[in-house]
Amino acid sequence: MKLQTSFLGILCLALFMSLLSCKGDEGLAGPIGPAGPIGPQGETGVNPAENCLQCHSNSQLITAKMFQWEHSGHATGGHYDRNATSCAICHTSQGFLERIATGAATTAEAIKDPLPQNCYTCHKIHQQYSQEDWALTQSEPVTLWEGGQTVDLGKANLCISCHQSRVVSPALPDPATGGTVNITSSRYGPHHGPQGVMLPGLNGYEVAGPEPYVNSAHTALLANNTKNACIVCHMGTAQATSSGGHTFRVISEEGNINTAACVECHPVAADLNTLVDAKQAEIEALLAQLKTKLVDRGLLNATSDLAIVPQDFEGHEAGALYNYKFIQEDNSRGVHNFKYAKALLLNSIAALQ
Template identity: 35%
Template sequence: MGPAGADGADGTDGTDGVDGQVTCLVCHSGSNMEAKQGQFWMSAHAVGAIAVDYAGGRQSCAQCHSHEGFVQYATLGEVLGDISNPSAWECNTCHGLHETFEGQDYALRMHDAVSPLSNIVDDMEVVAGFTMDLNGNSNLCANCHQSRRPEPNIESPGDTYRITSTHYGPHHGAQANVVYGTGFAEIEGSVAYPTAGGSIHLEQASCTGCHMGDFTDKEGGHSFIPSVAACNECHDTELEDYNYGGVQTEVEELLVELRDQLIELGVVAGDDTDGYHPVVGTFPMVQVQAFFNWTGLEEDRSLGVHNPKYVKALLLNSIEAMEAELSATAAN
């Protein structure tokens, strides 16, 4: 081996890496965490009396109605039994352990496309392989904000359907189904139904984009109150509410019209003071389908904003069908 050669030239100095703690502190600084908590305390999700006290301990309900139930479901795939001491949602309900530790890794417990609960009838999947993909982070919301049962003609096909409870319906928050455009009773009528998954609010917006935009005017952020500022940014308008193009006014009128038809047919009972509910009994299938659409869209609470074309198609075709039912009843 010969003598060592002359030293080579020094290489170019490398670029200093980012302090690993900086990324963490974007979220985990004291001021940011306290701000998020302050926003969250404005949210209905933080109110135990809304649902936790009523349903948070039941095995069949705890998946969405208590912190403990949701964490168990997200971690194990099911709620194993009744929850003995359920509590309201908190930061750790939705956020678990980080996966990649990169800037956009919010440690959400669930973010994959959702297989709807309404796919399942008597423990059997009735629409094999069907999923709702609300795009990334919004899929977390869809795990709870969806219909818990299929529309009646899928659940029990036939000419009639028996309503066995005054609580019958899609459950109290089928927003994911509305946004995605599926899961309701697509009664045949003069208005075409848009393709599932094709709504403009699914393509250009999201649950998180509208409900968790920059926290301004006591809206958005972790309050989950939909942000008018986010609406204006997307639609390039200067709205003061969510009634873009008068869609909420139109849908509210259609909901009242359909409700009154169902009352006249005897499918719905109640009043504005005590609320409305389905009547226990056996009815023509199309009447129960129309009720399913009415109550589900009423409890969606967006008055059409989540998916205007789908909502208006459901309501207009349901109203047409109920007009025919009322005419047939009068003729008899």
């Protein structure tokens, strides 16, 4: 009996021990469960890579525009170092985009790592990742800083956001009443890019004189939102990288007019060349005459072409200085608005007799 009991005891113990220590190998994994519900649709619903390929393909579209742009004054002018708060709004890409967003006339701070006007300045690149991104960053009508008129030149509203006069200080008097202007800045005038004001024929100092203030045919035909003004002449069919398209040039560095931009209205290229030469020569001669008058009166430094300041200018003297700078800085030497430029020059010369 004793033996049987201990045998059973050992058997139980062995069984117990084997249960504890001899766990068998793990079985195979069960079958994969059923798929879960489909997740919510992504934001665009399109494979983002396909979106990228709309532009980043081997069509060479970007490369072509890039190549033209590299030869433009925007890329080569070099003045994007003007990154202070009041200059960066036109001279740097980042400053312009900040201004368009805030509506302020200056940037909050000087722009770090400034860039010149480039694809991102003018197009809404990488906002939607679709063709929509070629849309222009600024297409609203522009209320001019100097003069306060609202101008709508269609796609060229982008251009004239920057190519407009700066506010002149102190203000010019009303040409009808005159008055003295104490000028303290040698750079008195509309600054370097008043083309967007010249084309519509605005804000010159319209002193009374022999010549009526009328505009060239270009004003009525081109300074509107259907013809897109600047775009027609400055972005005509690209002539490789010398003019047209994204070079923004009308006349190549070699002096050839991009006649493709003008052919719609000036069908004979040779005639157009003669016309441009003749009209530009006429404006240059009048500018030289007005300069002599300003220099003779001790108002303008003949060498630096800057105003002699500080001094009190009579109203028509300040106006004549302003007109001189306006037409000179417009840089088209009369092509933009020949009749208006000519009238401002002739009447200013007459006012200084």
